[in-house]
Amino acid sequence: MSLKGKRILIAKPGLDGHDVGAKIITLALRDAGADVIYTGLRKSPDYIARVAADEDVDAVGLSILSGSHHTLLAQTLDELAKLGAANIGVFIGGTIAPQDTQALLEMGALGVFTSEMSLNDTLSALEAALS
């Protein structure tokens, strides 16, 4: 498994203040060979999109525990498009109810990775999505 040379932004949109999951995935991505940037807590979708565009990442991972994943995904995709960065994929991690996954994928999410999934499965799926 290798994400060597991939640039990935891990972001915490919205107001939930827990980023253990975001930090674990950041470390796992580094160990899989990726160059990883973490935004820190409580960032807005337009801020996240601008960082993603400026850093020219291959993908953005939104870590969301608040339940507002539909809105935050839609806003992030929208802001990326406004910046001419619609080619940057967005994946979601965190606490996501199983029945929401399909809707998120249909909205354009590159993948949905919940805390029940193993890190290896998450990394393999991400690698497949980015190759």
Place this chain on the structure above:
Amino acid sequence: MESPPRLSNRRALSRALTRASRASVADCLAAVASSPHDPATRIGITGPPGAGKSTLIARLAATRLEARARMAVLAIDPTSPISRGSILGDRIRMDTVAEHPGLYIRSIPSRNAHDGLADNICEMLMVLDKHGFDEVILETVGVGQADYEIRNLVDTVVLVLVPESGDAVQAMKAGILETADIYVVNKCDCAGAEQMLHDIRSVVDYRHVEPGEWRPPVLSASITDDSIAELDEAINAHSLWRDDHNDADLHRRARLRYHVESLMSRRVAELFDEARSDLLQRPIREVYAELARKLGEVL
């Protein structure tokens, strides 16, 4: 947030930097041949890990943007020698200024470079030159005593130290402590700061400085005071001094030499990667000769 630019072609810039960072040595050589642009003024910020370089840069950039329209920060973090991945964590310290429309921040992994800088850093700086920044701040990875190559790439070197950086003997050693234009003892509200300031000053002031030569100031800084204004002024003073005293030709040659050295060192890494696995079974003289021969081929 304000819609981004004053930097009109921001997305194009970020794509161009990615291409430059990933270019092979052959591509780098081809790109250098096309029209060179006047380099932007460059400030190098270097120092040991955890000295507070990124936080200091955020505050310095906010101050310098009062007098400048467009600034860029290139912030380098180390590549893991084990996974070849990296965590690019400098940007998170620059939150306070990140939304300024005139500022562009880019995080860069060091890759194969072992000198505090990064692969293709010259190429990335050239991309910034082309996009007309007023000033560029280059942040090294956290460095040790001998990582002073940044001197070749920038106009002003600022060395950031902290009270725990060591005693007077450490400060007297050779290397990076001899080559800075401005010294900052950061976190000067921590224990030991006065001693550190005293130690650095005694070493810097002991040096013989000819009349007209630059005498590096030793400043103190902390998150709670307005010491950034002092640093800002010291950089301006060094800039003015350079206008009158800098040997532009000598500096141009130093930059060229560093650029060629870094391309050759990358080319050697490329050749090792391309080589047959039995290359390193052979005696050292043969390995050397084989690499030297391949290095001689024009790309």
